[in-house]
Amino acid sequence: MAHELTFSNRSDFFKPSQTLAITAKAKKLIASGESVISLAAGEPDFNTPDTICQTAIESIQNGFTKYTPTSGIPELKQAITLKLQQDNHILVTSDQIVVSVGAKHALYNVFQSLISPGDEVLLIAPYWTSYYEQVIMAGGVPVIINTNMMDQFIPKIEDAQAVLTQKTKLIVINSPNNPTGAVYPRKLLSDLAELAMQNNLWIISDEIYEKLVYDGSEHVSIASLSDDALSRTVTINGFSKSFAMTGWRIGYSVASKELSKRMTCMQDQVTSNPTSFAQKGACQALKISPDFIFSIQKTFQKRRDLMMREFSDLSSVKISKPLGAFYMLCDISEWKNEYNLSDWDISNRLLDDYGVAVIPGEVFGDNTVVRLSYATSEVNIIEGVKRIKDFARSLK
Template identity: 45%
Template sequence: DALEAGFTKYTPSAGIQELRQAIAEKLANDNGLSYRAAQVIVSNGAKHSCYNAILATCQPGDEVIIPAPYWVSYPDMVRLAGAEPVFVPTSERNLWKMRAEDFENAMTPRTKMLIMNSPGNPTGSVYTREELQAIVDVAAEEDIYILSDEIYERLVYDDAKHVSIASLSKEAYDLTITVNGFSKSYAMTGWRLGYLAAPEAVARAVDSIQSHTTSNPSSFSQYGAVAALRGDQQPLADMREEFDMRRNYMFDRISKISNVTAVKPQGAFYVLVNISQLGLTSQNFADRLLSKANVAVVPGAAFGDDRTIRLSYATSLDVIKKGLDRFQDFCRTL
């Protein structure tokens, strides 16, 4: 409809008012967050929103704490802003989640931001309200920004609940930049639309940065996003149910393979598999698996953890079954 109506021109750099208002209403209704439309900036994907947030808040010499394993783009976004990424390793024992004391131990006088991703890629970890509150308490002591990447918020399973960090308290709200988008929940990957909601000063800075770089996100895509937010939400529940079925199948299969381990993911659509007992680096394992079994996985080295590889269940169950058959046979040869 937007294309037929000729909505193919420039829009305000931060997005059309109708979409920014719809996002503000979504954040209020779903996340318990009170933002005015002026505090919402629509960008070319959630990744773009993350980068804009880092550019708006971090300077050369600043440090940004990133729990590992992490989404591959975070460190380079930080470096592009002239800041320095500081990694905090996590472990299976702690369900791949950073503890508040780990965060505090990694802080220095140069720490400017913490990047949180819950539900997480590649781990599938979902932080509890109590875990997030403990982290906020540490950040608030030194006024450290929290970039909260919540792109997988609709994909949580079992008893896990998604909690937006900014909803925890006024302190959390004042320090948090909330990032989300349409690629995962609405499967609108090619539409390239994400957004952030932030304190007014940060939102203004992001708007200025975007106006001098990419300008507005695609005009007709923005109208599609309005339709997604205000339309029937049942397809999201149906999609989550399908992912849950695939998740259970994949984890059950992996649990029966000797010499590899995994934590059952509570969110997103990935399983992080620990292959350290097999004696190969993650890149070596991935290369050999591809050449010998025609199965593609992402080596954990890309996520800052060379003990692991990432599998995805964002594909059909038939493909998952075939891939896991080959994966299991390959592991038996090692």
């Protein structure tokens, strides 16, 4: 007799990434010849620098195509420790680095290694969607600290204090921030480190956008603030955003030796090493001239300014001024309230009827906003915002 095949209970809670889904839908429409402007993408639109590609190609040709140590090749881990010392003032040894299949994978390793069922995890909303889902996957309970556009999405320390319980295990911070573009000031980071010390919390600091800061803003690594902060922080970073290497899938965690050992054991059993020749490419990325980073910073800052200018004559939405990353939030409360449209209605109509892809804020825990990415050409930014304005006019 045939029995119905069943799935794990756990898998009932797996959700697709909506940011990836909307981006993929926009790409598919563009490929099929539709006139679609994607302001949805979470990746730089530049090519990976040639020298990085050449290094990886040569390493394949030289036979560097076998398993490597699970936590990464010594050459890359050594280069990362040097980078952390120079750029972030974080002093660690190679055995505190685990190189993974992207920062997303590094985060998964950390959540799985720190969270026991029922542990509460503080997330600052709007938050990057995968934190929420990965915390759930680890059996944790996300607890939200809200921020708003008026305060440039900078959290208040009292709001963090107010949600602490006996079960609070860790706080996730992400500066420069996806989706808000906020860059946390040193004082706030030092207050958060103090809060973590007093309440014995782990800190996860996702610094993947560290190089993309504008108007002279400073990126500060919370782990650099004190020995205590260093011991309780897991710093997450990767090569995707700064070097246009999203497809290479190389990220890393920086943590205590004990935690790194546990994460390596997990990686041993789940993926083994990240791709051998992609690691070689990452080594080369760390040798690239700072001029490359300056030039992409300049490009993104110019695009951000352009996007803000293009929005300046649209009074029915408010926009934030991002100081980092490559996203801008657009407050759509007026459209919601006056025309009874949800953030999903708006993003669906923008894509289906006006050919512009944006991400609904519900995905980031705030349904009063939509997220726009300015990791696209100036022509696309002008046309994309024009289409949003056409949509706005159609509402009247």
